[in-house]
Amino acid sequence: MSAHGAPETVLRARRAVIGSEIVPATVTVSDGIILAVETGPAAPTSPTRAGTHVVDLDDDVVLLPGLVDTHVHVNEPGRTDWEGFASATRAAACGGVTTLIDMPLNSSPVTTTPDALDAKLASAGGKLQVDTAFWGGAVPDNLGRLRELWDRGVFGFKCFLLDSGIEEFPPLDAAQMVAAMEEIAGFDGLLIVHAEDAGTIDAQPPASGPAYAGFVESRPVAAEIRAVAQVIDGVRRTGCRTHILHLSAADALPLIRSAKAEGLPLTVETCPHYLSLFSEEIQPGATHYKCCPPIREAGNRERLWEGLRDGTIDLVVSDHSPCVPELKRFDTGDFGQAWGGIASVQLGLPIIWSEARLRGLGLPDVVRWMSSGPAEFAGLHDRGSIRPGARADLVVLAPDEAFVVLPERLQHKNPVTAYAQRALGGVVREVYLAGRRVDLDGPAAGTAVFRPGPPEPAVPPSRTELPR
Structure with missing residues (x-):
């Protein structure tokens, strides 16, 4: 029994990702935390104490730590016809994501x-199928006051170096x-x-019309290279911990x-679409492939994989960014509009x-790319791996099953979706959040998860009607 009288749960797996290995493992969970991890050939048949709830996993599955997706656009409040906390976190759970950070x-x-954060928290109440944390934004009007949001528990601050597409x-x-950077440092x-x-x-x-090549030309590789150089120079000058989002340009x-060799505090992510799709396959008018920066050619994709292999790229996250179908302009196929x-967010793991x-x-x-790496990057040190003392956020994956x-x-x-009719390997059978099977x-x-340290912010009870 746990300290609070609840029965312990033991998951016994023929295969589990423990550190850098796949080994047999018995994982004992108590009060939402991994109490013990036993590995070795005998682990799946280890004896358990009376009253323990035992889950023997099928031989064709692998037990993984829950994924941590640090780049998700939930869009609530205000644009809940695009997405929302209920639907986004439901999709995340189905994809093996147990923690996400909302843009x-x-x-x-x-x-x-802080008031906008309160509105978001009020909107999220009772809707979260997985744990959800929050980024703040850095815009011209709130420079000099970023500490207010940091002290409220956001995990950092997003900025754009060009038009975001959102006027506010x-x-x-x-x-x-x-x-x-100076303020944040x-x-x-x-x-x-x-x-x-x-x-x-x-x-x-500017991009115009149905030709995908015209859209790519409107956002060239040089734009990413120059911006990355500008960011690196800023990091060198200020020492600010900085992260480059959704890298698409391998150059x-x-x-x-x-x-990184210089020792600058810089991390980098890329996304499933840049690692799986390529521009040569995108047909005229196929605007469901549009994203910024754009999906580039197949050779570029392979060099991004090289960047993952050698550790230059730290993370793979979804950049889940949905909208209503009308905004994709399937009627005209115009990449400019x-x-x-x-x-x-539901497909990142199998992709x-x-x-x-x-x-x-x-x-x-x-x-490493989708769980332990993002958890370490965000400072979520209580999750991202199967180890004693970590949260029991777990995924049961059938790696050889396809859909x-x-x-x-x-x-x-x-x-x-840009992945319609694609065959993918890897089916999520079950997900455990803090030791409980997600239903x-x-x-x-x-x-709601806040950066470790500050108390959870209070949500004013009057904030029930939110801006649209």
């Missing part, structure tokens, strides 16, 4: 003030980015950057490698596993 846009209000979330210019915070250079993109012909990897974003195994990589690699992506069966709100037909079991 400060495209909700309305954007999360750039304007970009920072070069001087403002450095000012934000003062309290050892974290800045996360959408790194595309506005001047470079403004100098290109920026040498700059990043050099910055269509909203950019790919919804994939990356399918691609990784083709390249001779294993599930421990996937766990075909049918948009109507996905759990995010709008059935739009999507039962009460929502997830909680």
Whole structure:
């Protein structure tokens, strides 16, 4: 029995990802925490104490730590016809994600003030199927006051270096980015950057019409390289912990490698769509592939995989960014008019596993990129691996089982996906959140998560009607 009188749970697996290995394991859970991990050939048949709830996993599955997705656009409050906490966290759970961090846009209000954070928390109440944390935003109007949001428990601050597409979330210019870095470094915070250079993109012909090549030309590789160089220079000047979001241009990897070799506090992510899709396959008018920065050619994709192999790229996260179908402009197929974003929080694990195994990589690699790595990056030190003392956030994956992506069966709100009709390997059979099996037909079991340290912010009881 646990300290609170609840029965312990023991999961016995023929295969489990423990550190960098796949081994037999018996995982004992008490009060939502992993109490013990026994490994070795005899582990799945280890004796247990009376009253213990024992779960013997099927021989064809692998036990993984729950995924941590640090880049999800939930869009609530304000744009809940695009997505929302209930649908986004339901999709996350189905994809093996047990913790996500919500971006400060495209909700309305954007999360750039404590009041906006309160509105978001009020909107999330009772809807979370998985644990959910929050990023704040850094915009020109809140520079000098970022500490207010940091002390309320956000995990860092997102900024854009060009138009975000959302009027109420304007970009920072070069001087403002450095000012934000100086401010954030003062309290050892974290800045996360959408790194595309506005001047470079403004100098290109704007995207127009159904040709995907025209859209790619409107957001060239040079825009990412120049922005990454600008970010690195700012990190060098200020010492601010900084993270480059959704890297798509492999030509920026040498700059990043050099910055890391220099010892700068820089991390980098990429996304499933950049690691699985490629521009040569995108047909005219197929605007469900539009995202910013864009999906590039197949050779670029392979060099991103090289960046993952050698550790230049730290994380793989979804950048789940859904919208209503009308905004994708399927009626015209115009890449210039269509909203950019790919919804994939439910599919990230099978996408990356399918691609990784083709390249001779294993599930421990996937766990490093999608669970332990993001958890460490965000400071969520209580999760991301199967070890004593960690939260019992666990995923039961059938790695050799395959399925075909049918948009109507996905759990995010709008059935739009760039992966329709694709066959993927890796089926999530079960998910455990704090030791309890997630039941999507039962009460929502997830909680709001705040950066370790400050108390949880109070939600004013009057905040029940939210801005639309």
